[in-house]
Amino acid sequence: xxxxxxxxxxxxxxxxxxxxxxxxxxxxxxxxxxxxxxxxxxxxxxxxxxxxxxxxxxxxxxxxxxxxxxxxxxxxxxxxxxxxxxxxxxxxxxxxxxxxxxxxxxxxxxxxxx
Amino acid sequence: xxxxxxxxxxxxxxxxxxxxxxxxxxxxxxxxxxxxxxxxxxxxxxxxxxxxxxxxxxxxxxxxxxxxxxxxxxxxxxxxxxxxxxxxxxxxxxxxxxxxxxxxxxxxxxxxx
Numbered sequence: 460x461x462x463x464x465x466x467x468x469x470x471x472x473x474x475x476x477x478x479x480x481x482x483x484x485x486x487x488x489x490x491x492x493x494x495x496x497x498x499x500x501x502x503x504x505x506x507x508x509x510x511x512x513x514x515x516x517x518x519x520x521x522x523x524x525x526x527x528x529x530x531x532x533x534x535x536x537x538x539x540x541x542x543x544x545x546x547x548x549x550x551x552x553x554x555x556x557x558x559x560x561x562x563x564x565x566x567x568x569x570x571x572x573x
Numbered sequence: 574x575x576x577x578x579x580x581x582x583x584x585x586x587x588x589x590x591x592x593x594x595x596x597x598x599x600x601x602x603x604x605x606x607x608x609x610x611x612x613x614x615x616x617x618x619x620x621x622x623x624x625x626x627x628x629x630x631x632x633x634x635x636x637x638x639x640x641x642x643x644x645x646x647x648x649x650x651x652x653x654x655x656x657x658x659x660x661x662x663x664x665x666x667x668x669x670x671x672x673x674x675x676x677x678x679x680x681x682x683x684x685x686x
Contacts, residue, residue, distance in 0.1 A: 463616075490672070501663055501676035502617070515671065550617065557672045559624065561607050561665075566616040 461485075463565035465551050471571045472541055480536040480568045484553030491534050492562060493526055494550040502550055508534060509557075541572045575600045577647075577664045579677035587685045592636075592651040594680045596664030599645065605667035606647045607674070608638055612660045620662075623647060634658070659684045 464483040472478050484491050489510055494502035504518040511531045519525070523541075528534040538545055548569050552562035580595040598604055608620040621632025628640045638649045647664060664677040 492673070494676075499679075501679050503676070504673050507672060509672075515673070552617075552674075558667050558674055559605050561609075561619045561622050561667075562674060563619075564609075564617040 463551055463553050463563055465549075465565035465568050467568060468566065469569045469571075471573060474541060474543060474572055476541055478538050478541055478570065480538075480549050480570070482534045482536070482551030482553075482565060484532065484534070484551070485563055486532075488553035488555055488563075489531065490554045490557055490562075491528060492552045492554075492558070493534070493536050494552065496548045496550055496567070498547075505536070505549075538570075541570075543572045546570055546572045575604060575666045575668045575675055577606075577666045577675060577677040579662075579664050579680050581680050582678065583681045583683070585683040585685060586654045588656055589653050592649070592654045592658065592682065594649040594662050594664075594682065596647045596649065596677060597645050598647055598664075598666055600666065606638075606640065607665040607667070608632065608636070608647075608649050609663045609665055609676075610660050611663065611679075617663070620649070654682075654684045656684050656686065658682060 466481045491508040493505040496502040506526045507515040508528045523539045526536045548567040550567045552564040554562045576599045578597045606623045609617045621630045623630045623640045631637045636651045661679045666675045
């Protein structure tokens with residue numbers, strides 16, 4: 460596609476539920492990143508994929524968070540047993556190889572846990 | 574470790590006056606640096622990037638930034654602010670070894686008529 464697409468744009472869920480957030484990167488981009496942006500903060504790194512494998516998942520806050528990219532294109536961020544503190548905008552970005560020339564970001568998914 | 578510090582959380586200017594958004598970086602080597610802009614309820618957009626080719630970098634919408642190694646700074650400027658420039662601006666460094674972008678805390682720019 461022309462840009463990075465994230466769905467849904469908004470998600471409201473109840474505390475304790477499971478959610479999946481989807482990212483469709485720019486076609487041909489091998490690098491894919493997930494960031495989380497809390498209100499009034501800058502984006503914080505969660506996980507980075509190079510192709511199908513998670514090259515760096517050091518930013519995932521705990522084992523409730525998991526992400527996959529099975530075919531090296533679309534990625535899904537999965538959050539189990541959601542907590543109110545998980546409420547944030549989840550941003551996906553992609554780049555052709557690495558991040559040395561910057562990334563292209565999607566518009567994000569605003570997750571609200573009530 | 575690499576990091577960036579944005580010195581002002583809020584900046585307010587009048588339309589038509591210059592804009593200066595300050596950023597200092599910390600790095601053990603010459604970093605790649607970026608400025609991103611985020612308009613309300615919109616995605617992050619790349620304004621400009623420094624990757625060691627030229628110290629004065631021109632970006633979109635009339636913005637530019639100058640890399641000053643002696644001051645470890647990468648301040649963003651624009652000669653004349655427009656109302657449409659009101660947004661949040663992030664100074665960002667690229668951690669080559671980690672292949673991550675490291676974001677500053679952001680500067681919210683308000684433009685008064």
